[in-house]
Amino acid sequence: MFFPYRDDNPHILTPYVTYGIIAINSFLFLLQMGMEVSSPMAVRSFINTFGLIPSDFGVMNIFTSMFIHGGFAHIIGNMWFLWIFGDNVESALGHVRYIIFYFVCGIAAALLQVMIDPSSSIPMVGASGAIAGVLGAYMIRYPRARVHVFVFIFIFITTIQIPAFYVLGFWFLMQLTSGLGTLGPDATGGVAWFAHIGGFIAGIGFERMSRFLKFEKV
Numbered sequence: 001m002f003f004p005y006r007d008d009n010p011h012i013l014t015p016y017v018t019y020g021i022i023a024i025n026s027f028l029f030l031l032q033m034g035m036e037v038s039s040p041m042a043v044r045s046f047i048n049t050f051g052l053i054p055s056d057f058g059v060m061n062i063f064t065s066m067f068i069h070g071g072f073a074h075i076i077g078n079m080w081f082l083w084i085f086g087d088n089v090e091s092a093l094g095h096v097r098y099i100i101f102y103f104v105c106g107i108a109a110a111l112l113q114v115m116i117d118p119s120s121s122i123p124m125v126g127a128s129g130a131i132a133g134v135l136g137a138y139m140i141r142y143p144r145a146r147v148h149v150f151v152f153i154f155i156f157i158t159t160i161q162i163p164a165f166y167v168l169g170f171w172f173l174m175q176l177t178s179g180l181g182t183l184g185p186d187a188t189g190g191v192a193w194f195a196h197i198g199g200f201i202a203g204i205g206f207e208r209m210s211r212f213l214k215f216e217k218v
Contacts (some may be wrong), residue, residue, distance in 0.1 A: 002149040004158075004167055006086055011087040017095050018086035021102065022079050025127060028067050029075045030187075051123025054114040057120040064138070066106045068125040079198045084147075086137045092141055093210060101210075105133020105202040112198030116183075124192050129199035135204025139168040172200050 035042045052058070052065040069075035090098040109129020138145075143165035151158050179193030 001152045002167070003152075004081070004147050006083055007145055007147045007164065008161075009164075011090050012091040015087035015090040017091050017098050017102070018082060021086070021127070022082060025067055025069065025075060025079060027070050032068070047087050047123050047125060050113070051125045052110055053123050054118050054120040057114060062107055062110045063103070063162075064127050065110065065123070066127050066130055067104075068070030070125055070126070074126055078131055082127070084096055084136060084178070085110070087141060089134050089137045092136075097210070101133065101203075101206050102130050103162045103204060105136075105199045106130030108202035109133070109195040109199030113192045113195040116179075116210070118168075122190075124194075124195065125129045129195035130191070132196045133203030133206065135168050135171065136144070136200040137207040138203075139165055139172075140204050140207045172197070175200065176206050 023034045032043055032046065047068060047070075050061065050064040050068055052061040069078065072093055089101070093101055106127070106129050109132060110124065113124060113129070143163060145164040147164050147167045148159060149167060151160055175193055175196040178191070179197050181188060182193060
């Protein structure tokens with residue numbers, strides 16, 4: 001098992017959009033935690049209202065669900081990956097195109113998950129799909145960038161540097177394997193794997209298109 005903790009790829013632009021996304025997500029999570037203390041039922045209502053429920057599809061919920069998280073591990077993992085990889089993708093696309101890119105990936109992620117499990121009544125929440133798009137774009141644009149990762153081998157922990165293509169490619173393979181494992185009739189799970197898959201593929205597609213159209217930083 002491994003976990004990336006930084007890269008050696010300097011950003012050109014100050015990633016204001018990435019910082020803003022992290023700040024909004026963090027603020028809303030703290031708001032959720034405050035609601036949890038005062039009224040757990042209020043949190044459930046909040047998630048049911050602003051999360052994306054495939055069987056009760058709402059367009060606006062696609063957007064609101066991207067800013068809600070289900071727990072500390074969920075938001076920390078998402079924001080950590082966005083912090084590492086988002087700045088470089090934002091520098092490559094520019095602030096305005098990066099905002100469009102982020103939401104396009106989030107929409108693609110949500111739609112694929114809804115298509116796979118349209119009858120689900122479980123709210124989908126989290127920025128994972130949009131951030132998966134960031135990872136996909138990063139892998140294509142910076143395949144050789146060195147990523148520092150913690151490696152966990154039983155009780156031992158070490159650090160190594162691996163090209164981004166292998167780190168993020170392996171991450172996608174894990175999402176794909178896990179997602180395919182949920183397709184059986186008796187399979188259950190709480191992770192929207194196909195949202196990760198859809199977002200990652202959308203990120204690759206957007207990156208390919210941006211190169212074809214020769215998008216420059218703005």
